[in-house]
Amino acid sequence: MSAQLLQFLLSGLTVGAIYALVALGFAIIYNASNVINFAQGEFVMIGGMAAAAFIDSGLPLPLSVLFSVTLATLVGLLLEKLAVEPARGAPVVTLIIITIGASILLRGLAALVWDKKIHPLPAFSGEAPIAVGGATLLPQALWVLGTTLATVAALWWFFNRTLTGKAMLAVSHNRLAAQLMGISVSRVLAVSFGLSAALGALAGVLIAPISFTAWDVGVMLGLKGFAAAMLGGIGSGPGAVAGGLALGLIEALGAGYLSSAYKDVFAFIVLLAALVFLPNGLVGRRAAERV
Amino acid sequence: MLRAENLAKRFGGVRAVQDVSFEVAAGTVHSIIGPNGAGKTTLLNLLSGIEQPDLGQIFFDARALAGKPPHLFAAAGIGRTFQNLQIFFNMSAAENVMAGGWLHQACGLAAAMLRPPRLARAEQRVREEARGLLELVGLGRWADAPTEAMPYGALKRLEIARALAARPRLLLLDEPAAGLNPSETREIDELIRSIAERGITVVLVEHNMKLVMEVSQRVLVLHEGRKLAEGDPREVSEHPAVVEAYLGTEHA
């Protein structure tokens, strides 16, 4: 395998892991509430920016990461309580505008609370590149891949082995039945938003050392994460991961071999193709209309 | 007029309709009955083009229709009402009926935007026709009312008026009497008779046995997606398999 191809594959997988985390966030919220949370990307931004701010103020890296993820989780819970719950049952257009409004609001707040500059984050364990078969890999990339793997495993355990997790799955399969079984849909909604926010923030913290963070990184990351979720089949956890990795690879290979100027466009071409040609996504399922 | 041949439709593992064949003669009232889950609504969906059959064919006046989109079924002359009310809630009652007559209101996009006098006059006629249909079904005073304000029974009749606006030759009625009290049901009974008197062939899906027996010339019984029996109301009500599967306990 040529060194160049290997390089593209490695960087594609790295950014793909980030997309996978964001996509998982979309999937979890969609499963609980049928809402596409357009503000998902802002959680990623909050993760990175808050961590940068905490580090600048003197806190050690691990604490900064912890605090920023917590902050994002709180923001997620607030969003659910203040914006999504009051509008439950509203038509699709309304919900879309609410979450888009939330993302614009969060971006504006970020610019005010922090600033509009680009912030780097220190790498978790040094910056010395590792040589892998003619290509180089940043240690941070290993953090990204490893943490994503661990997170996916933890989520699998959560959804399949814990009561809360199983309750969330129940709600996604049949909300009414879940309610009749005594499951509190409000709580499930809250947990889903909090969890997605945490995942987004984690992704933001992981990628910031490599590609830096700023007040507006959320837009593209959120949209691409959504494209990944659509590719894998919205509402499917494994699909989100598969979609994220696939999207990262397509983007890296496309930018490398076709056109680096149009790097951002690949995700949306993939999104369109997925929507038009793969109605059920790679793995997931779509709802059918019943008369 | 209508001939269904070996229709079959499955949803995942469920065989909603299996090997159903029957004929509907012009000018008759033909009922389809059967217990819940027998496949009646699915059959109507197939006959109106909303679902595509996995197997089989549908002939309307010798034209094969299976697999075509619903608006072509309507254009061929098949109209229908819906069990779970598909009213255009964003329009008034009169506008619902006017919208129903779309097939006879040919109007290009440019003409629609420019509104030449010819169109304005045609619109006036359409409006009057809609009011006429609303009177026919007994909803005259609801003409300009918002549909959200109308009671359930009125909405069921509105659906019929809307379907009639398309001037169908065959009308599929999906449980028109569901959820109605006895006096409202009698009104539906009379309405179906007056529709039949106008020469429109009616296919009726119903649970209300009294209504079915009084108004139909032929009855088709479905059970678990298959045709169980077919004949005139008396024959069917005495058919042993039907009695056992369906009517037995009810006719007691």
Next chain:
Amino acid sequence: MSAAAQPSASRRGFLALALIVALLPLALPNNYTYEIAIVVGLNAIVCVGLNLLIGYAGQISLGHAGFFGLGAYGTAILAARYGWPPALSLPVSVLAVAALAWLVGRPVLRLKGHYLAMATLGLGIIVSVVLATEDRITGGPDGMAVPPLWVTGEKSWYWIVAGTLLAVVWLAQNLIDSPRGRAWRALHGAEIAAGAVGIDAARHKLAAFVLSAALAALAGALSAHYAGFITPSRASFLHSIELVTMVVFGGMASTLGAVLGAAVLTTLPQLLAVFKDYELVALGALMMLTMIFMPRGLVPTLEKALDAARRKPR
């Protein structure tokens, strides 16, 4: 949603709008306010078209700024790079965008709800990236200059835009009250039942999509010649969102609501210009609060309040 599109009520609204438009110049003190009025008018043209798509035909587009931007760049490129007279480049650009919308709309409109929203979003972003990247033709992110129309000056442009807006509103109101308009509203109300009365859903959705795209392109082309300079930000995702917000804020299924929404949401940031840094915060908060407390939009909510007040016993 208002029940009957009573012809007299919408005619009265149109006359009121015409009156406002005719008398407004008396109240505009300087060129800057004229400029705002012109921008409001251009946004309103897009919004009327977008409202036909969203409020009446019941579809959604999160990428309409893409059509606006293509209309702008179409006429700009034809006029500036190929020397076409604007009187020709403008209509050709609009027609080209309409044709593109027709091509793209057919596969995309098979989708519904969230999926349609995301597909249109993707299209809009692809357009804005292409416009920013193909800098040999478009001048890239820094934009390009556009030859003016044969008229210049704020006052002339005001009448051009005002006239176009009034024409568009009149055509839209006619359309809504026609059989075609009912067919579109039927699609929105209950698509399956619409099919059962012979309405070809795919064809009509496409028609609504193409018409609204053409109107957006028209506004875009006009804005290009007016401003004399365009940048890819005209096709940005944020612009698409602003447009949808204007429509929903004003009131879906209300042509005059769309105009009102455009007016309010175009002038509000100007008023808040003092707090330049708070622009995004204000926009986001406005979007959220409007949808949570006035989900039907301003005009229908006001209508309902007026109805309720009228019915109160004295």
